[in-house]
């Protein structure tokens with residue numbers, strides 16, 4: 001369909017949903033279709049460096065091409081003289097990290113369901129030579145039927161991209177060792193983050209959490225993994241097969257979804273049925 005030229009007047013602006021990296025996100029309704037979407041308003045002046053502009057362009061060009069039930073859709077974008085607006089899929093369940101803050105730890109059945117869905121999203125991305133590079137609770141939303149939605153492609157990269165280094169911002173907890181020792185990285189970096197994410201969901205904090213950034217970096221380098229009593233043996237096994245310093249030793253996605261912990265804890269039948277439901281409605 002030819003890209004419609006949207007303006008802000010096409011929408012009724014509703015509740016603020018939160019702040020993305022560059023600006024505010026609102027729940028809005030398109031006046032004619034009554035369709036509910038999330039509108040991310042980015043202040044142009046804040047895109048102050050060519051690198052940020054490149055990152056935003058990359059986010060828009062990558063995410064607008066992606067169509068997968070576990071990846072938040074980018075329907076389109078438009079701008080006025082002050083702002084750039086992204087029309088994004090509205091995820092009614094909100095942000096996963098808020099849920100994790102409230103619940104402290106998630107039941108292994110819920111965590112395994114998210115890991116199964118994240119594997120589906122990552123397999124899809126990797127098949128398109130796209131590395132997300134920033135898998136963490138802050139970038140995950142919950143859609144209809146509790147379906148996981150991977151969002152925020154500001155950090156994703158086309159595999160062909162030569163820039164091997166990215167400036168580090170935000171938490172170091174999810175940083176893979178190859179990012180620290182400056183060597184190249186490939187899509188196996190997402191496997192490391194998947195391991196850190198799985199650990200944080202069932203333990204309540206990331207594996208290398210410490211007081212100072214230096215300590216976190218030291219722990220990432222020495223890769224000391226410790227688990228609380230409550231973590232099941234299957235969960236420990238999967239996590240320790242993903243959090244490996246050597247990227248080629250990390251368990252590939254197609255093996256992760258067949259791991260005993262996923263088989264025994266994720267309700268894959270219910271999740272696949274939910275995929276059917278949203279495929280019918282979209």
Ligand SMILES: COCCOc1ccc(Nc2ncc(Cl)c(NC3CC3)n2)cc1
Nearest residue numbers: 017018019025038088089090091092094
């Ligand atoms: C007291 O509850 C307040 C927050 O509750 C919600 C928060 C967010 C959504 N959905 C949502 N869908 C898409 C996007 Cl792109 C988005 N981005 C915003 C930056 C997160 N948020 C739903 C509920």
